[in-house]
Amino acid sequence: MDLSLLKAxxxxxxxxxxxxxxxxxxxxxxxIRRLKVExxxxxxxxxKSISRQYGERTCARCQKPLGRFWNTGAVCLGCSHRICGxxxxxxxxxxxxxxVCHAYREVKVKSGEWFLEERGKKFPHETAQxxxxxxxxxxxxxxxGNISIVPPTPPPFQDVAKLSFSRSGNFTSSPLxxxxxxxxxxxxxxxxxxxxxxxxLRADLLTVNYDRTISMxxxxxxTAIxxxxxxxxxxxLSNIFKKFKEWEQQTSxxxxxxxxxxxxxxxxxGETRGSNSSIETDADSSGNPSVTGEIEIALAYSFNTSCxxxxxxxxxxxxxxxxxxxxxxxxxxxxxxxxxxSGSKLKTTTKKNTTDPVFKExxxxxxxxxxxxxxxxxxxxxHSETLKRKFFIGEVLIPLEGWRFExxxxxxxxxYPLQPKSDGGAVDQVVGLLLVKVxxxxxxxxSDSCSVSHEAGQLTVLVTGVQNMTGSKSGAAFVKGxxxxxxxxxxxxxxxxxxxxxxxxxxxxxxxxxxxxxxxKESVLHLDLWDQATFSLSERLxxxxxxxxxxxxxxxxxxxxxxxxxxxxxxxxxxxxxx
Amino acid sequence: MYSAGxxxxxxxYDYLIKLLALGDSGVGKTxxxxxxxxxxFNPKFITTVGIDFREKRVVYTAxxxxxxxxxxxxxxxxxxxxxxxxxxxxxxxxxFRDAMGFLLMFDLTSQQSFLNVRNWMSQLQANAYxxxxxxxxVGNKADLADQREVQEKQAKELADKYGIPYFETSAATxxxxxxxxxxxxxxxxxxxxQCVDKPTADGHNGEGTSKLDAAPAHEKKCAC
Numbered sequence: 001m002d003l004s005l006l007k008a009x010x011x012x013x014x015x016x017x018x019x020x021x022x023x024x025x026x027x028x029x030x031x032i033r034r035l036k037v038e039x040x041x042x043x044x045x046x047x048k049s050i051s052r053q054y055g056e057r058t059c060a061r062c063q064k065p066l067g068r069f070w071n072t073g074a075v076c077l078g079c080s081h082r083i084c085g086x087x088x089x090x091x092x093x094x095x096x097x098x099x100v101c102h103a104y105r106e107v108k109v110k111s112g113e114w115f116l117e118e119r120g121k122k123f124p125h126e127t128a129q130x131x132x133x134x135x136x137x138x139x140x141x142x143x144x145g146n147i148s149i150v151p152p153t154p155p156p157f158q159d160v161a162k163l164s165f166s167r168s169g170n171f172t173s174s175p176l177x178x179x180x181x182x183x184x185x186x187x188x189x190x191x192x193x194x195x196x197x198x199x200x201l202r203a204d205l206l207t208v209n210y211d212r213t214i215s216m217x218x219x220x221x222x223t224a225i226x227x228x229x230x231x232x233x234x235x236x237l238s239n240i241f242k243k244f245k246e247w248e249q250q251t252s253x254x255x256x257x258x259x260x261x262x263x264x265x266x267x268x269x270g271e272t273r274g275s276n277s278s279i280e281t282d283a284d285s286s287g288n289p290s291v292t293g294e295i296e297i298a299l300a301y302s303f304n305t306s307c308x309x310x311x312x313x314x315x316x317x318x319x320x321x322x323x324x325x326x327x328x329x330x331x332x333x334x335x336x337x338x339x340x341x342s343g344s345k346l347k348t349t350t351k352k353n354t355t356d357p358v359f360k361e362x363x364x365x366x367x368x369x370x371x372x373x374x375x376x377x378x379x380x381x382x383h384s385e386t387l388k389r390k391f392f393i394g395e396v397l398i399p400l401e402g403w404r405f406e407x408x409x410x411x412x413x414x415x416y417p418l419q420p421k422s423d424g425g426a427v428d429q430v431v432g433l434l435l436v437k438v439x440x441x442x443x444x445x446x447s448d449s450c451s452v453s454h455e456a457g458q459l460t461v462l463v464t465g466v467q468n469m470t471g472s473k474s475g476a477a478f479v480k481g482x483x484x485x486x487x488x489x490x491x492x493x494x495x496x497x498x499x500x501x502x503x504x505x506x507x508x509x510x511x512x513x514x515x516x517x518x519x520x521k522e523s524v525l526h527l528d529l530w531d532q533a534t535f536s537l538s539e540r541l542x543x544x545x546x547x548x549x550x551x552x553x554x555x556x557x558x559x560x561x562x563x564x565x566x567x568x569x570x571x572x573x574x575x576x577x578x579x
Numbered sequence: 580m581y582s583a584g585x586x587x588x589x590x591x592y593d594y595l596i597k598l599l600a601l602g603d604s605g606v607g608k609t610x611x612x613x614x615x616x617x618x619x620f621n622p623k624f625i626t627t628v629g630i631d632f633r634e635k636r637v638v639y640t641a642x643x644x645x646x647x648x649x650x651x652x653x654x655x656x657x658x659x660x661x662x663x664x665x666x667x668x669x670x671x672x673x674x675f676r677d678a679m680g681f682l683l684m685f686d687l688t689s690q691q692s693f694l695n696v697r698n699w700m701s702q703l704q705a706n707a708y709x710x711x712x713x714x715x716x717v718g719n720k721a722d723l724a725d726q727r728e729v730q731e732k733q734a735k736e737l738a739d740k741y742g743i744p745y746f747e748t749s750a751a752t753x754x755x756x757x758x759x760x761x762x763x764x765x766x767x768x769x770x771x772x773q774c775v776d777k778p779t780a781d782g783h784n785g786e787g788t789s790k791l792d793a794a795p796a797h798e799k800k801c802a803c
Contacts (some may be wrong), residue, residue: 006629006670014629014670021632024595024657031590091776105775110593114774115679119708123676132677 003141015141021134032111039107043100059084061099076101291394291420293318293355295332297379298413299398301369301405308365308372308400310334312348313413314358315381318393329384330357330393336365337376337397338431338572341531341540350384372400381418394418432469432570434527434545437462437563440517440556456514459483459556462563463495463508463527466570469542476532477542481510486522491515497532517557524548529570543570592636593652596767597659597677598760601699602684603692604663607719610750611684612658615760620751627662629670634658637761639768654764675706680713680767682759685734687718687747688726693734700741713766714743717759722749 003011057066059073060081066073073082078101089102097105108114116130296313312332320326331350346365351357367375380395396416404410442457463479479495495508515523525547531540545568555564600608609627614620616633635656641649659678661671675681683699685692696716704710716738718729731747738745744766746759 003670010628017629017631021657024634027590028595031592031595034590109771109775112595112679114771115708118774119676122709133673134677137673 003137015138018134018138018141021132022138025132025135028112035107035111039103042103058082059087061087078102078104291319291418293381293394293418294415295379295381295394295396295418296413296415297396297398298411299377299400299403299405300411301372303369306366306368308336308367310346310363310365310377310379311413312359312361312363312379314356314360315418316356316415318355318357318381318418320355320383327353327383327385328355328393329353330355330381331384332359332361333380333382334363335378336367337378338374340378340572369405372403372405375400379416392421395421397422430569431543431572433467434529434543434568434570435464435467436527436545436547436566436568437464438547438556438566439563440520440560442560454516454518456516457560458511458513459515459520461493461510461512461525461527463506463510465506466529467567469570478530478532479508479510480528480530481512482526482528483512483515484524484526485515485519517553517560520553520556521550523553527568541572543572545570591653592655594639594654594768594771595657596654596679596764597657598680598682598763598767599659599661599674599678600682600684601661601671601675601703602663602717603686603689603695604665606663606684606686606689606692607750608663608682608684609660611682611717611719611748611756612660614750614753614756616658618753620753622751626664627660629662629667630674631660632657633660637764639764641768654768656760656764658760672702672706675703676708678707678712679770680763681707681715682717682763683714683743684717684719685729687720687729687734688723690728693718693729693737696737713763713770714741715759715763715766716741716743716745718745718747719750721747721754722751 003014006014057068057073058064059066060076060079060083062084064084066082066084071084073084075081076083076088076096076098078097081098083098087099088096089099090096091102120126293315294317295315298311298313300309300311301307302309312334315330315332318328318330320328329350329352332348334346336344344365346363348359348361348363351359377398377400378395379398381393383391383393385391396419398416439460439462440457441460442455461481476497476499478497481493481495483491483493485491491512493510493512495510498506498508527545527547529542529545531542547566547568552566600612602608604626605624609625609631610621612633616635635658637654637656638651639654640651659674661667661674681703683696683703685696687693700714703712703714716734718731718734720726734747735745744759744762746755746762748755748759750756
């Protein structure tokens with residue numbers, strides 16, 4: 001049973017009724033909660049506590065002593081406690097209950113509990129007894145909602161407006177207000193993105209998500225409380241409290257976990273988190289069907305503020321994000337390569353249910369003009385769904401080398417066809433130079449070079465610094481070295497961490513022992529420069545340098561025990577390598 | 580017995596009672612409910628899309644079993660209106676399960692709508708919250724005397740057969756509209772009390788009942 005059989009306008013009308021019903025329902029839930037709180041109070045006042053010793057002869061409600069001959073009390077049918085004459089409520093001349101049992105009865109009647117019980121007898125196998133059909137329909141619609149059911153083109157503005165204003169003044173759910181909300185939200189974030197730093201924006205998004213999670217778990221807990229209070233078995237107060245506590249914990253748990261997942265999937269407030277999520281998105285690109293569509297981008301450079309401004313205008317005809325459900329909530333992510341850290345990542349807002357999203361959002365990088373020549377703009381389009389993995393839709397790489405920012409004609413937007421995910425291996429980029437000194441030393445100090453080549457010695461690599469490094473400058477760095485010997489044997493070394501100040505001389509020493517010069521000739525030395533972010537344990541590969549080939553090693557062979565200096569090109573591939 | 584309330588948006592009421600009107604298309608369910616809640620008549624026929632509901636707050640005075648008039652309660656009525664059209668049937672019948680009482684309506688000027696009462700009864704039996712829910716049979720459009728096709732006797736017999744009250748109403752004049760709804764409300768309120776008190780009235784610990792029934796009587800003499 002769902003609403004998919006109805007025509008769009010009919011469905012709209014029914015949904016409007018269901019939302020009206022929801023308002024009434026929440027009012028009713030509030031009322032029931034109040035009733036139950038009152039009941040709890042009454043119960044607490046009249047409860048015999050376990051710690052105190054009560055004589056048999058006290059009223060269970062007012063705790064006044066009962067007489068042996070008069071005011072002896074009588075056992076209440078509901079709770080089996082002995083009750084004095086005053087704590088009774090007579091329903092008929094003879095039929096009575098104690099005050100608490102009567103209150104239970106009242107709540108059961110007034111809360112509609114009786115109805116659920118009766119229905120439970122007829123439909124014992126239904127799982128959600130308390131859930132009304134309206135609630136169910138609304139939920140299932142919201143689940144499927146806006147994806148397969150809602151027509152891709154919204155009904156004309158005027159129709160919707162008429163519909164929602166003519167009926168009872170509940171506009172919360174109509175597509176008109178939804179799209180208005182979206183509009184306002186995207187407008188706000190748009191403004192902020194320009195004016196504020198990125199972290200501020202992220203924080204804003206976070207609060208939005210928090211709110212949503214809270215309201216959701218709140219409504220769930222409402223129903224939880226009504227199921228928790230089943231009155232016919234005369235539950236004890238402690239039971240009620242226990243259940244109350246339980247669901248409180250559950251809600252707080254679900255709340256925090258919900259918020260966490262939100263943060264993980266859509267936010268990058270911390271550097272670690274940001275890179276995590278981008279690794280995740282990168283990982284999910286496998287096996288996707290042919291990429292379609294185009295993206296409209298305009299680039300401009302503001303010489304006043306030294307900012308690269310990227311206007312993500314729109315996409316058209318992009319493919320659906322989900323494999324099974326044909327849905328698409330696209331957003332655009334931008335990196336200024338070669339920097340693939342979270343600091344370089346910018347994102348647009350997510351558009352709902354469209355393969356022709358219009359973003360009109362400007363993203364900015366603060367970067368010196370002369371550094372742009374070595375950069376590449378990496379623009380990718382992703383499908384984002386709450387609590388699900390991101391799905392790659394397409395990307396485009398725009399090398400900024402030779403881009404004439406000075407020429408105003410380059411500022412107009414252009415359509416770029418989206419490409420499938422590029423294989424990073426092919427697109428190596430030089431990000432800087434790694435300065436190293438290498439020395440081969442032999443403990444026996446023989447001068448005969450021929451015999452030296454077959455004797456085991458040690459190779460010392462001293463990393464002294466980097467030059468012309470693009471990307472982040474702060475933080476600390478370390479080097480991982482691996483020497484691959486002809487037999488396939490790999491010797492690995494890791495240097496200590498050093499503060500990564502560009503001008504400072506480093507002395508990161510790696511020592512590979514028990515190698516012969518003969519072996520070295522056919523060996524490959526890989527030096528990976530890693531970035532370690534401050535206050536975090538996350539590591540990021542900045543680039544890899546290689547020392548290989550006979551000419552390099554020959555110098556060592558000819559002059560052992562002497563430092564030989566090399567400037568090795570540090571390369572990074574667009575594909576991130578994991579630590 | 581009742582009077583209309585003023586504010587509807589607060590939770591200041593004692594009971595939420597959900598009633599539902601059902602019957603063939605065009606028998607006048609929507610206009611009937613409109614007459615009841617707003618005391619107005621709309622002669623235009625606007626077919627109901629799927630479902631709808633109206634609300635009204637009334638004051639209900641319970642007649643306590645010993646004959647004296649008892650307490651008064653504020654009752655918030657949620658009156659579900661359903662589409663009579665066949666194509667909405669699966670949707671409307673799904674809503675039967677949430678209603679506490681039913682206004683089963685037919686058109687006094689349409690024999691067919693009366694014949695279909697039988698079908699609606701079986702629909703109710705299948706989908707309502709229990710096997711014998713509270714129902715009031717309502718023959719509407721009583722003002723159109725010259726077009727009448729269903730005789731009062733006929734309808735009364737059917738209602739008796741089911742053991743439910745029967746009313747001939749007119750949404751146009753308002754005749755018997757209030758009375759039929761309040762009768763249904765009364766039935767539901769009584770059912771509610773029964774349901775809650777049933778377990779002890781049946782005496783699931785029957786031994787204790789007789790013993791304890793005597794106890795309070797004895798107590799009274801003791802002037803506690």
